[in-house]
């Protein structure tokens with residue numbers, strides 16, 4: 001009997017917050033791998049905010065969605081891959097796939113760390129935080145720092161690196177539980193629940209020495225609030241603007257942009273490939289910080305491919321603490 005794989009398709013383009021009935025679960029037969037091909041079983045898939053803009057533009061309707069995943073080679077007719085090897089791939093949102101090897105990169109996991117950390121703190125989101133803060137944000141020891149979505153995958157790492165560098169660090173997040181984790185477990189100097197109090201007043205109240213670096217994951221009112229308290233020669237490393245992802249075309253206006261003139265503020269967007277030269281240093285620093293407990297992490301793991309749409313909608317609603325993942329197989 002042919003091997004079957006379930007996958008998630010986009011059935012209709014969402015307006016605003018996506019709904020589960022805009023996705024559909026489709027079962028497909030998977031062909032035997034031919035010469036030069038491998039059969040891969042996905043174990044975990046990543047759920048990322050950047051998937052939301054693609055639902056409006058980029059993602060084809062009625063085709064399997066894509067995204068980061070870790071899979072295991074189950075059959076190989078490609079000499080570059082051995083059966084049992086783990087591979088990073090961009091074929092998330094499906095259980096199995098056949099590949100000629102293009103776009104697969106071998107993963108050699110750290111033997112003493114959980115496999116899943118390679119999908120976040122020791123993988124893409126951790127590297128984004130590391131390079132975004134140190135290279136783009138040009139962080140110096142002891143500076144005043146603000147990180148938004150500070151209990152999320154990227155934000156929690158950026159906030160903790162800033163603490164390791166001896167900075168005064170403020171984080172913002174969307175629930176009291178997440179605020180408690182940031183203050184009690186991570187040791188931030190201040191944490192704000194932006195859903196419970198206006199971000200502008202709250203940020204001003206906890207930044208008596210202003211801000212030297214803002215690591216922006218949110219945009220909109222958070223960016224406005226940060227610009228209002230930026231010190232001269234401050235830096236804004238713009239990683240993401242999740243507050244606008246559900247409302248392309250109607251994004252929140254930023255009022256304080258003129259502060260960048262006399263403040264000589266540098267606002268710079270980035271993507272992780274901008275600082276690949278830091279990758280080896282990142283791996284070595286981060287593995288060390290994880291092992292000695294200086295960087296902590298949380299994961300929210302949904303189980304089963306049928307739960308992938310709920311995981312994506314949950315991410316956009318702040319259901320996740322730390323990295324949002326879907327477990328697909330053992």
Ligand SMILES: NC(=O)c1ccc[n+]([C@@H]2O[C@H](COP(=O)([O-])OP(=O)(O)OC[C@H]3O[C@@H](n4cnc5c(N)ncnc54)[C@H](OP(=O)(O)O)[C@@H]3O)[C@@H](O)[C@H]2O)c1
Nearest residue numbers: 049149152153154173174217239240241242243271272318
């Ligand atoms: N430039 C790059 O290369 C790059 C790479 C990866 C990620 N990113 C960006 O980094 C940011 C964080 O990504 P992540 O993967 O680490 O996700 P994440 O922070 O783990 O999860 C997303 C979080 O965003 C918060 N959120 C949702 N809607 C919001 C809103 N309207 N206002 C404020 N916060 C909101 C929610 O947490 P709360 O409970 O705190 O609201 C949610 O848990 C995103 O903007 C993403 O696009 C950029």
